[in-house]
Amino acid sequence: MRISFGRVGARLTALLPDRSDLAEMRRDPRRDLLAGLTVAIVALPLALGFGVSSGLGAEAGLATAVIAGALAAVFGGSNLQVSGPTGAMTVVLVPIVAEHGPGGVLTVGLMAGVMLVALAVLRTGKYMQYVPAPVVEGFTLGIACVIALQQIPNALGVPKPEGDRVLVVTWNALAEFAKNPNWTTVAFALAVAAVMLVGARRRPTIPFSILAVIAATLVSQVAGLDAVKPIGDLPSGLSVPSLSFLDPGALGSLLAPAVAVAALAALESLLSASVADGMTVGQKHDPDRELFGQGLANIAAPLFGGVPATGAIARTAVNVRTGASSRLASLVHAVVLAVIVFAAAPLVSRIPLAALAGVLLATAIRMIEVGSLRAMAKATRADALILVLTAVATLALDLVYAVIIGLVAAGALALRAVAEQARLEEVPLDRGDHSAEEHALLAEHIVAYRIDGPLFFAAGHRFLLELTEVADVRVIILRMSRVTTIDATGALVLKDVVEKLNRRGIVVMTSGIRPGQRQVLDSVGALEVLRLEGREYATTPEAIQGARTHLERTGVMRSLPARTSRPVSEEAEKTVG
Secondary structure (H helix, E strand, O other), X not given: OHHHHHHHHHHHHHHOOOHHHHHHHHHOHHHHHHHHHHHHHHHHHXXXXXXXHHOOOHHHHHHHHHHHHHHHHHHOOOOOOOEEOOHHHHHHHHHHHHHHHHHHHHHHHHHHHHHHHHHHHOOOHHHHHHOOHHHHHHHHXXXXXXXXXXXXXXXXXXXXXXXXXXXXXXXXXXXHHHHOOOHHHHHHHHHHHHHHHHHXXXXXXXXXXXXXXXXXXXXXXXXXXXXXXXXXXXXXXXOOOOOOOOOHHHXXXXXXXXXXXXXXXXXXXXXXXXXXXXXXXXXXXXXXXXXXXXXXXXXXXXXXXXXXXXXXXXXXXXXXXXXXXXXXXXXXXXXXXHHHHHHOHHHHOOOEHHHHHHHHHHHHHHHOOHHHHHHHHHHOHHHHHHHHHHHHHHHHOOHHHHHHHHHHHHHHHHHHHHHHHOEEEEEOOOOOOOOHHHHHHHHHHEEEEEEEEEEOHHHHHHHHHHHHOOOOOOEEEEEOOOEEEEOHHHHHHHHHHHHHHHHOOOEEEEXXXXXXXXXXXXXXXXXXXXXXXXXXXXXXXHHHHHHHHHHHHOOOOOOOOOOOOOOOOHHHHHHHO
């Protein structure tokens, strides 16, 4: 037990920041300060909007951006990652708020943080690379649709209907708007979204989101538009740490949501860190340390009233594009937001909810990479199917189920593709030194098949059907040197084939079984059946000679005079094996 704790301690120590991080932060602080300030300006409306969308309010989004942003910057595994509340996490949190209330969300965040730390200690970060690209693209498309639909009530200026199904909530909001239209609110939301989308295309370096939000706030205040609802009062500072939201009796019912939040936080954070690596030269994140940093961030954020956080792809991209070179930029972003919380809370509270809805609508639209979607759709039918299936599941169910469904579908289609590579091909017998008459006699009673590719559960039954249909021969030779892999199911199928053919009076001989495949065949008894009467051979020529001897012994063929076989080179023997 002491050894286990010692190993965990050593692993945790290895995940902590070191002197190299501090050295990186000292390299070019001016660029990092400028990048951090720019990211904070971009992050402010997003933090407010995602806080409102989550159901815990704008202050929860700000607290998350400050606390989680700072801790993930210091302890995370990427020098350029920016963390905070995100649209994907908001999608998961809405049903948790509806079922368990704000306290349930904070408890789930803390539990998810502990899980992320455990995943870091267990070194699971490397498995992110196995998530297929169509699943990621479908997941992103589905999230964008859900985020856009979540903004409909605020964009229409109607109270958010009850429920956690975004399609139902959207429909009810449209029905409510039809009864009492509020076109002023709609105009605010569309105007902010349009400014962001058009401005980003023409001047991508200018933070049009904050400019549009400021303009919308000024217009609503100067014109005195009562129809445009503001965010409302915000606390002028972060709340004192408290554990009052914890309910030990509810931990069991919150376990599944916590697993979902942890899985999403890991997936989105590692994906965002990978995107940051791809946008730079020489940067490479540590996936396990990134999970550790996100875990600490999610443990601390709920103590200050924050929601679960992840790495944010959009803010990380802005950080990289504005010249960030170290984690100092992400830390500055959190500090600037903290200053806003303390110094400008009254001003922030006047921002119209419709303006934040417009920001998130534009964000959702910009999340959709049409070029990537088109490429995936054109790649293969399987890729297109996985993408659509994941996106629809994200919209109709929830994100975790969507990812699971996408991974299962991708795995099933991949197995199908691999299974189709397994071929059972009849090959002509090598004439060797036989005369034409002797070769004709052999070919009349012996058939040889070469098995190419994997012989495993996905291909085994097709193999069984093809081989047991063979008729009118006395000996079958299975050339197995090209079998790439074999599992227990494949070995059982092979054993079943041999036994069925033997019952029909057909002798089965094998050649070229690889040493690494013997253990599997032996474990299910297939090797014992193949060894019956010495019917397993190292090479195909030996198997043909064994078949000939068997036919002579059973009287099917007359005894042929012995001949001196031509030497077979090592390379040729491997080929015919």
